[in-house]
Amino acid sequence: MTEVTMSIWRGDSSGGSFFDYNLERVEGEVVLDVVHRIQATLAPDLACRWNCKAGKCGSCSAEIDGKPSLMCMTRMDTLPNDKITITPMKTFPIIRDLVTDVSFNYVMARQIPPFTPGDPEPDGTYRMQQVDIDRAQEFHKCIECFLCQDVCHVIRDHEVNKLYYAGPRFFVRLASLDMHPLDTVDRRELARQHLGLGFCNITKCCTEVCPEHIKITDNAIIPLKERVVDSSYDPIAWLGRKIRRKVKYTVDQVYALAPAQVAPTALDRLPATAIDDEGKS
Ligand code: SF4
Ligand code: SF4
Ligand code: FES
Numbered sequence: 001m002t003e004v005t006m007s008i009w010r011g012d013s014s015g016g017s018f019f020d021y022n023l024e025r026v027e028g029e030v031v032l033d034v035v036h037r038i039q040a041t042l043a044p045d046l047a048c049r050w051n052c053k054a055g056k057c058g059s060c061s062a063e064i065d066g067k068p069s070l071m072c073m074t075r076m077d078t079l080p081n082d083k084i085t086i087t088p089m090k091t092f093p094i095i096r097d098l099v100t101d102v103s104f105n106y107v108m109a110r111q112i113p114p115f116t117p118g119d120p121e122p123d124g125t126y127r128m129q130q131v132d133i134d135r136a137q138e139f140h141k142c143i144e145c146f147l148c149q150d151v152c153h154v155i156r157d158h159e160v161n162k163l164y165y166a167g168p169r170f171f172v173r174l175a176s177l178d179m180h181p182l183d184t185v186d187r188r189e190l191a192r193q194h195l196g197l198g199f200c201n202i203t204k205c206c207t208e209v210c211p212e213h214i215k216i217t218d219n220a221i222i223p224l225k226e227r228v229v230d231s232s233y234d235p236i237a238w239l240g241r242k243i244r245r246k247v248k249y250t251v252d253q254v255y256a257l258a259p260a261q262v263a264p265t266a267l268d269r270l271p272a273t274a275i276d277d278e279g280k281s
Contacts, residue, residue, distance in 0.1 A: 001025065004076070006034055009087040010046065010097045018085070019043070025076060031086065032060055032071040035098075047097035055211055058145035062098050063087045068147040068209045089150040102146050108166045111195060112173055117182045132181045138219060139176035141212040142169065148206035148216055154199045165196030168206035168216045175220035178227060188228045197221075197228060 006021045021038045032050055039046050051057040053072045060071040065085055076084075092100035120126050148168040155161050166174075174191050177183050191197040204217045214220070 003082070004034070005083040006038060007083055007085045008035075008038070008046065008098070009085075010043075011094065012096045013094050016094070016097075020083075027077075029076045030072055031064055031069075031074045031076060031079075031084070034076060035071060035086070047095070047099045049099050056143055058143035061089055061145045061147050061150065063089060063150070068150045070145060070147070070211050073211055089146070091150045091152070091156045092146075102149075104162055105144070105146055105149060105167075105169065108170050108195070109173070111166065111190070112170060112177070113185050113187060113190075115177060115180065115183055116185045118184045126182055128181055132179070136176045136179055138214055139172050141214060142172055143212060144169065145211060147209045147211065151205045151209050152200075153203065153205070154196070161196070161199065164194070165199050166191075168200070168221065170195065171197060171200065171224055172214060172216055172220045175224045178224060188224075191224060192228045197225060200225075 001024045003022055004025050006023065007018045008021065010016050010019050021042050023034060023037060023042075026033070026037075030053075032048075032053060035046070035048055039048075048060065048062070048071070050060040050072060052059070055070055055073040058070075061068065062071050063069070063086070064071065064074050065079060065081070066087075068089065071086070086098065088094055088098045089100045089102075092102050092104060095101050117126065146169060150156065152167055154165050155167060171191070174187055174195070174197075177185070178187060200221055202217055202222065206216045207214070207218070210216055
């Protein structure tokens with residue numbers, strides 16, 4: 001029976017360090033199993049978050065040997081080293097040990113007006129083309145593990161950008177709403193002006209870590225960027241939309257219609273002193 005050393009970062013918001021735990025390797029285990037064995041035998045106060053142990057709740061996100069991963073979906077036999085490091089997600093504030101405060105994501109979620117369908121057909125039903133359903137299906141697989149948010153360098157290394165940048169998980173959400181044929185809200189200016197779509201430089205790191213294999217960059221961010229550019233800079237596309245398509249509500253109109261449903265934009269959350277005339281802190 002071979003041994004493995006799990007080197008786990010432990011601490012809280014005031015600081016911490018790595019603690020090594022030596023255990024026997026057990027065939028078939030995932031990283032979360034080993035963390036549970038450590039809790040059961042060596043460190044009952046080790047904090048980690050988990051729920052399903054099936055890759056579906058998005059709770060057990062951490063960085064395993066430096067890579068943002070789900071602990072419950074990372075098999076030990078895919079990690080060849082005898083010493084494995086586990087650290088909490090770097091992009092979010094530490095609560096304790098492997099548990100981080102991901103509430104930044106819930107603030108960002110509230111910036112985005114929800115799905116808002118128009119009037120139904122005369123027979124009271126809604127109809128969509130199968131091709132439209134197929135296009136958005138991939139986006140609905142998101143389990144909100146926030147690994148894509150964790151790896152995204154725009155906020156991983158630049159805390160101040162959290163004021164201006166929603167991150168890849170919410171670009172997926174914006175794309176799925178923008179591509180929905182029954183939705184009536186135009187969120188493209190919100191994406192461009194307040195949620196920082198332009199900060200993304202298409203590095204695809206988010207796509208690489210997504211446990212649901214959502215093609216975040218190719219299928220959500222790039223099409224969303226193209227739509228935002230069309231709406232902002234292409235006069236022919238703008239005219240074509242005016243002629244062919246239903247007019248969509250702007251986000252401001254939605255705020256006016258349903259102020260309780262949606263939170264103010266990211267910039268509205270900033271203290272006035274934090275922003276200069278160009279909107280930068
Ligand atoms: S592709 Fe964009 S959103 Fe994804 S990690 Fe890179 S910069 Fe961030
Ligand atoms: S898009 Fe993928 S990586 Fe990002 S939160 Fe959803 S499931 Fe996780
Ligand atoms: S415990 Fe639910 S995704 Fe890992």
